[in-house]
Amino acid sequence: MIRPGITSRPAAGPDPAADPPAAAAVVAGQFRFFDAHVVRTRRLGPTLLRVTFGGDRLAGFASGGRDQSVSLFLPRPGQQAPVLPDRTGAGWYQAWLAEPEHERAVLRSYTVRAQRYQPLEVDVDFALHDAGSGHPSNGAGPAAAWAARAEPGDRVVLLGPATADNRSVGFRPPPDTDWILLAADETALPALGAILRWLPTAARGRAFVEVPYRQDVQDLPSPAGLDVTWLTREGGSASPGEILAGAVRAADLPAGVPYAWIAGESAMVRGLRRHLVRERGYDRARIEFSGYWRRGASEEQLRSERGTMGDAD
Structure with a gap:
């Protein structure tokens, strides 16, 4: 997942650079x-x-x-x-x-x-x-x-x-979760696809996925009660994550106790987390968020900085 200024996901673990x-x-x-x-x-x-x-x-x-x-x-x-x-x-x-x-x-x-x-x-x-x-x-x-x-x-x-229940898995909705919110760009699409396949058939919620091209849209099996919205940057001038963030901000989201998972470009992830906490009143403890890449930063830089995003509002 690499190009100049774009890196793959910083490991949740084991990551000896960020976690001795x-x-x-x-x-x-x-x-x-x-x-x-x-x-x-x-x-x-x-x-x-x-x-x-x-x-x-x-x-x-x-x-x-x-x-x-x-x-x-x-x-x-x-x-x-x-x-x-x-x-x-x-x-x-x-x-x-x-x-x-x-x-x-x-x-x-x-x-x-x-x-x-x-x-x-x-x-x-x-x-x-x-x-x-x-x-x-x-x-x-x-x-x-x-x-x-x-x-x-x-x-x-x-x-x-070496064990399935390991700290490298971040998506862990609490038992009292009423519905799921997923937001991902193309770098987090593999994780989102695996999450959708893992969810029980009774799960409900919304998923928003932004990809560069229409041909990047995938047929992802998902629970009948979870609606998946695909967004593309093709033919436009939007920065990565901009269309995704706008769609989530404008969405009419379900009522009830949510659990949110946001992953992709770091600025988009931070912005959406602030939106959910400040404007929608979500409990920040119920939001799992991961900056998989950041413009202008290598993965080595992100590894050294890992953990600082947790202090953001």
Whole structure:
């Protein structure tokens, strides 16, 4: 999900850059490293590419579904596999940082779109943002560029959950929730799709999704009582997230006790959270929000800043 100024999702965990105990959690068995390889790729539209990973070592991978986060280590151009230090101790992250930047594995965070056990497979959707799309490239980042040229057999390493009930899952509506509000741009579309598939058939609410092109619209199975509104920027001059934010602000939302999940561009996410708290009176504790990317910032910068958004109104 990378292009200049656009990064993929900062990991909810384990993210040792923002959360030092995360490295120890790997040792404790909460999360593990999983060697995997590309099985196949599939274009979902102008923006999204699905990469399916497989391998016998995924047997212990335990996605909790919904917006499950996973850290993905990718090889640099010319490498056969991602370069990682010894992964058996708590000091692996510092050792990885000590590797020359042009050699060490690319580290990016993504949502698990789906997991299957027969065969052992994990789907991850990449937002390419022009990388290999046929549009003039704006200089795609290393993860998007890797995904655009990925072929079966290409090797990767996943740092993911060894237990399904893990802290990398953020979408957790309380039992007393009457209805659900979902708002996502294209970078959070994989998570939104997984959430819709996870929701019980009796769930009701509204979902708003903004994507760059009409061809990016997907047929997402969802509960009959949850209405999905698709919004596109195609042919307009709106900034990413602008149409989405406007649609949510103008919406006639259901009555009752809500639970909101907002993910995508950071400014959009902060603005919608303030709107829900200040103008609609929602309890901020019932709003799960994640800035998956921010204009002008790399994922490394977002990792170092992670946690500051929680102080916003």
